[in-house]
Amino acid sequence: MTALGTTAGLAAQTVGEPAVNIAIFLVFVAVTMVIVYRASRNNATAADYYAAGRSFTGPQNGIAISGDYLSAASFLGIAGAIAINGYDGFLYSIGFLVAWLVALLLVAELLRNTGRFTMADVLSFRMRQKPVRTAAAITTLAVSFFYLVAQMAGAGGLVALLLGVESKTGQGVTIAVVGVVMIIYVLVGGMKGTTWVQIIKAALLITGAFIMTAWVLGKYGLNLSSLMGDAVAKGGETGPALLGPGKQFGLTGTSKLDFISLALALVLGTAGLPHVLMRFYTVPTAKEARRSVVWAIWLIGIFYLFTLVLGYGAGALVGPEKILAAPGKANSAAPLLAYELGGTLLLGIISAVAFATILAVVAGLTITASASFAHDVYANVIHHGKKTSEGSEVRVARITAVVIGAVSIVGGILALGQNIAFLVALAFAVAASANLPTILYSLYWRRFNTRGALWSMYGGLISCVTLIIFSPVVSGKPAPPGTTDSLSMIKDTSIDFHWFPLDNPGIVSIPLAFFLGWLGTMTSKDHNEEKYAEMEVRALTGAGSEKAVAH
Amino acid sequence: MSSSVEGGPRPPEVSANAYTEIQGSQRFQELKRRHRNIAFPLAGLFLGWYFLYVLLADYAHGFMSHKLAGNITVGLVLGLLQFVSTFAITTIYVSYANKHLDPLAEELRDELEGGAR
Numbered sequence: 001m002t003a004l005g006t007t008a009g010l011a012a013q014t015v016g017e018p019a020v021n022i023a024i025f026l027v028f029v030a031v032t033m034v035i036v037y038r039a040s041r042n043n044a045t046a047a048d049y050y051a052a053g054r055s056f057t058g059p060q061n062g063i064a065i066s067g068d069y070l071s072a073a074s075f076l077g078i079a080g081a082i083a084i085n086g087y088d089g090f091l092y093s094i095g096f097l098v099a100w101l102v103a104l105l106l107v108a109e110l111l112r113n114t115g116r117f118t119m120a121d122v123l124s125f126r127m128r129q130k131p132v133r134t135a136a137a138i139t140t141l142a143v144s145f146f147y148l149v150a151q152m153a154g155a156g157g158l159v160a161l162l163l164g165v166e167s168k169t170g171q172g173v174t175i176a177v178v179g180v181v182m183i184i185y186v187l188v189g190g191m192k193g194t195t196w197v198q199i200i201k202a203a204l205l206i207t208g209a210f211i212m213t214a215w216v217l218g219k220y221g222l223n224l225s226s227l228m229g230d231a232v233a234k235g236g237e238t239g240p241a242l243l244g245p246g247k248q249f250g251l252t253g254t255s256k257l258d259f260i261s262l263a264l265a266l267v268l269g270t271a272g273l274p275h276v277l278m279r280f281y282t283v284p285t286a287k288e289a290r291r292s293v294v295w296a297i298w299l300i301g302i303f304y305l306f307t308l309v310l311g312y313g314a315g316a317l318v319g320p321e322k323i324l325a326a327p328g329k330a331n332s333a334a335p336l337l338a339y340e341l342g343g344t345l346l347l348g349i350i351s352a353v354a355f356a357t358i359l360a361v362v363a364g365l366t367i368t369a370s371a372s373f374a375h376d377v378y379a380n381v382i383h384h385g386k387k388t389s390e391g392s393e394v395r396v397a398r399i400t401a402v403v404i405g406a407v408s409i410v411g412g413i414l415a416l417g418q419n420i421a422f423l424v425a426l427a428f429a430v431a432a433s434a435n436l437p438t439i440l441y442s443l444y445w446r447r448f449n450t451r452g453a454l455w456s457m458y459g460g461l462i463s464c465v466t467l468i469i470f471s472p473v474v475s476g477k478p479a480p481p482g483t484t485d486s487l488s489m490i491k492d493t494s495i496d497f498h499w500f501p502l503d504n505p506g507i508v509s510i511p512l513a514f515f516l517g518w519l520g521t522m523t524s525k526d527h528n529e530e531k532y533a534e535m536e537v538r539a540l541t542g543a544g545s546e547k548a549v550a551h
Numbered sequence: 552m553s554s555s556v557e558g559g560p561r562p563p564e565v566s567a568n569a570y571t572e573i574q575g576s577q578r579f580q581e582l583k584r585r586h587r588n589i590a591f592p593l594a595g596l597f598l599g600w601y602f603l604y605v606l607l608a609d610y611a612h613g614f615m616s617h618k619l620a621g622n623i624t625v626g627l628v629l630g631l632l633q634f635v636s637t638f639a640i641t642t643i644y645v646s647y648a649n650k651h652l653d654p655l656a657e658e659l660r661d662e663l664e665g666g667a668r
Contacts, residue, residue, distance in 0.1 A: 087615075087626055091608055094601075094633045101597045101640055105590045225621030232622065243624050244616025245608040256609045263605045267598070287653060290645065297641050301634050534570040540582055541573075541656045543663035544565040 016339055016347040018164040024352035029181055029359075032200060036185050036193035045549065046390040049190040049397060050117040050371045051281040053549035056195060058288040062295020064195045065279050067202030068364040069096075069270075069296070070303060071147075072154045072331075072357050073424045075205060078304070079337075080330030082311020084320050086231070086242025088249050089311055091259070093304035095266030100300065102271040102436075104293040110443050110539040112280045112289035116546050118368075119277045120376040123438055123457075126531035127450040130381050135457040137376040139434040140274040142461060143427050144369035145411070147275075148362055148404070150423035152178065152412025154331075155358045161328040161335060162351040172413045178359060179409035185363045186370070186401045191282060194363045201353075201360035206299060208353045209306040212334075215341050216313035224309070231315035242315065258502045262425060265506035269428030272435030275368040284548035313337055362408065370400035419489050422473040425504055426464070433460030433509040437517045443539060445521075446532055452521030460513030467505035472498050565663050573663060582655045589647050593640050600636060604629055 043049055056064070074096060081089025115121030120136035155178045156171035165171055185193055220227040232239040241247040249259035270276060280289045314323060314333035317340050326332040338350040374397035415423075437456045441448040468474065476496035477487040485491040488498075538544050573579050607615055608626060615626030 087608075087624075087630075090627075090630055091605075094604070094630055098597060098601050098633060098637050101637060102594065104641060105594045105644060223621075225623050228622040243618070243622055244612055244626050246612045246616075249609065250612055259609050260605060263602070267601060286656075290648060294641055294645055297637060301637060305631075305634065530567050530571060533574040534565075534567060536583070537570045537573050537579065537659075537663070540579070540586060541660040541663065543570075543573075543660040 016162075016344045016351075018162070020344055020348035021162050021351040024348045025355050028200075028204075028352050028356050032185070032197050032356075032359075035196045035200070036189035039192040039196055040188045040190065043190045043192065046117065046375070046394050047546070047549050048192070049394045050278075050367075050375065051546075052190070052192040052195055054282060054284050054546060055192075055548050056282045056288075058283055058291025059295050060199060061195070061279060061283050061288070061292035063202045063299065064198040064282075065276065065292055065296040066299040066303065067198030067200075067205070067360050068275060068279060069300060070202065070205060070357065071151060071361045071424070072158070072354060073150070074304075075209070075307070075357055076154075076158075076328075076331040076334050076354060077424075078307045079310045079314060080323065080333040081248070082308060083231075083314040083318070083323055083333040084330050085248040086235075086312075086315070087245045088247050090308055091245065091249070091263075092266070093307060095263050096270070097297070097301050097304055099267045099270035100293060100297045102268065103276070104290070104297065106443070107271045107277070107439060108280050108289045108293050109286040111277060111439070112283065112286045113542045113545040114443075114535055114539050115281065117278070117281055117375050118372050119274050119435065119439070120372065120380075123442055123453060124380075125442065125535045126528050127442075127453055128526075130384075132450060132453050133376040133380050135454055136435075136438075137372045137381075139430065139457055139461050140372040140376075141369055142465075143272075143274055143430050143435070144365045144372075144404075145408070146423045146427040146430065147273075148365050148369075148408040149411040149415050150420060150427070151358050151362050151365070152408050153415040153418070153420055155355070156412060156416045157328055157331065158351075158354055158358070161326060161332050162347075162354070166327070168416060171416055175412040175416070176409050178355070178362070179405050179412070182359055182362045182366060183402055183405035185359070186367045186405070187398055191278075191367055194360075194367050195279075195282060197363055198360045201356040202299065204353050205357055206303055206306075208350055209303060209310065212313070212338060212341060212346075212350070213306040213309045216309050216317070216337070219317075224312075227309070227316055228312050230317075231312045234316055234319040236321075242312075254501050257507065258504055261502050261504035261507035264510055265425065265429040265432045265504055267432075268436050268506075268510060269430075269432035272431035272439060273427070274372065274431075274435070275364045278368045278371065279364075281546070286542050286545070310334055310337060317341070366401050366404050366408070369404050370397045373397070373400045419473075419487055419491070422468070422489075422503060426468055429468075429504060429506045429509060430461055430464045432506055433464050433513040434458075435460075437510070437513045441517050441521070442535075446536075447527065448517070448521050449524055449526040449528075451524035451526060452517045452519075455520030456513045456517030459516035460509055463509040463512050464505045467500045467502075467508060470498050471500045471503055471505065473503050474498065569663055573659060576659075578655060579659060582652065582659065585651055585655070589644060589651075593644055597636065597640055601633065604633055 078093050111122050120133045123136045124132040152175050156175045159165040159171055159174040185197055235242050249255050283289050314337040318336045323333045335350055339347040374393050378396045379393045434457045438453045475488050475490045476498040479486050479493055486493045617625045
């Protein structure tokens, strides 16, 4: 997953005018702050804070979902991966897109009808509340944390390229600023404010990508083939390999298996990402949840088609050599292309969009993680689902958001300059192993019970994390020729404790979690037929489901 | 269809008995059958087609790199077809759900929630 890397290179040479980049970014922050403040007026109840009063329409939520989902990794990372590795970069975007069909066909509507605020609402519906909620909160926090740290470190890496900030201190300060802005969004605006930030960001990102795509295609008379021909010509010796698969994943039998493992995690992980699932509660009905996914699928699909053009465009107009020499390496492909096309101004806009992307994604993650802690752990486990007023639950959620924000700032600063690109793939792998099997079993398998859910969630989470720790992404990758640092997280090549051969654990952990869910269920007699009837009827008809708040 | 409830987010209470009763009803079983008959085959179809594509991209480099016209390879066309099939499956499912799932679901929901009021 190195191509999606968000760590900064140390080479120092910025393009464009940092002042312009900063100014455009500040305008974004100012505008969104005003909107978040205005959105905050109706933030009285838990349903307001966690689920925006369930008042967004399907199309609005669909745009917000794409804003939540299209992280810096999918914009900068995929464009860069295509510029450097050609077709293999395209493979990421296909996995990220088709995965939405799992959400559309199997998860979104039933989840919206069954739950209130969090993923755990659904998973614990017909199970013993405490243990299942605890497990679901732990996996939610794990996924959110991995994803958050990757995004935060990405913000640090981005400033090296875009703002000319090369010192560790300067990048650390940037991460802290991103963290503080995000905390303010979440504290002041709750889910409503966060959603608007995501909507604005999605509009900017997709428009920006569209302008660049049209520009690139215009240069080539709308001829994709001749654009690709130029990318091949600029690619030198390995240029022809850009057109077909294999440049990145096809090197050895192990790397091929690794790709299958990644593909599994991508396609099954999306519908298990807690921050994506939580977005389905922001609409009034299951039908609107369905419409949101439809909008998200079209927007995300079209966006990935843009990145295909942008990636080959960067390869053709900027060239892989120049991209790899820039700070941020592959991640700099899209910004460098913007500079090539539209000079300082377009670069400034694209840079600001990239920052907006990070802000919107981290805000979504933070509100999800804080909701899970306050609603699942504080209100339902510590206080047994009684006694707490919704006011105190929301207060706890706000405090948690600050704590999570602080932790992710620290995590992001510690991760600066580390090889932590694997964290995004790990978040998908954990979501696919620890969350998705339990979601599917509890929605579709009558017999499924508490033990099955616990074994599957803990088994999926523990196997994923264990395999990653003993995989080459943590230790034991060789140093690239001419350098001394390993490409693993631990850069010292003499430290090597890996025994799992793949970078991606999904191929083992996902089937294992499905198996453990089955085994746990079959070895326990526990079953609540009445709750199952309620869940099934609610899920399919929407009877008794949460309604929109009337203000 | 009531999309908002005055005075707060609490949904109408429906008794547990009513759920069990509806669950056993023929109309609910029909709704469940329709839902599974569309969602499961479409899910199987797209997963099968996606993994076929992944395996081809992983193990059939020669085939995927074969140029059809100019620099347009088989792999690129199949990749773009993944986009097309995703959009197509989305459209098929939504039009089916609007026509065959929603009316029945709405009918059952109104009955359940109406009975509780």
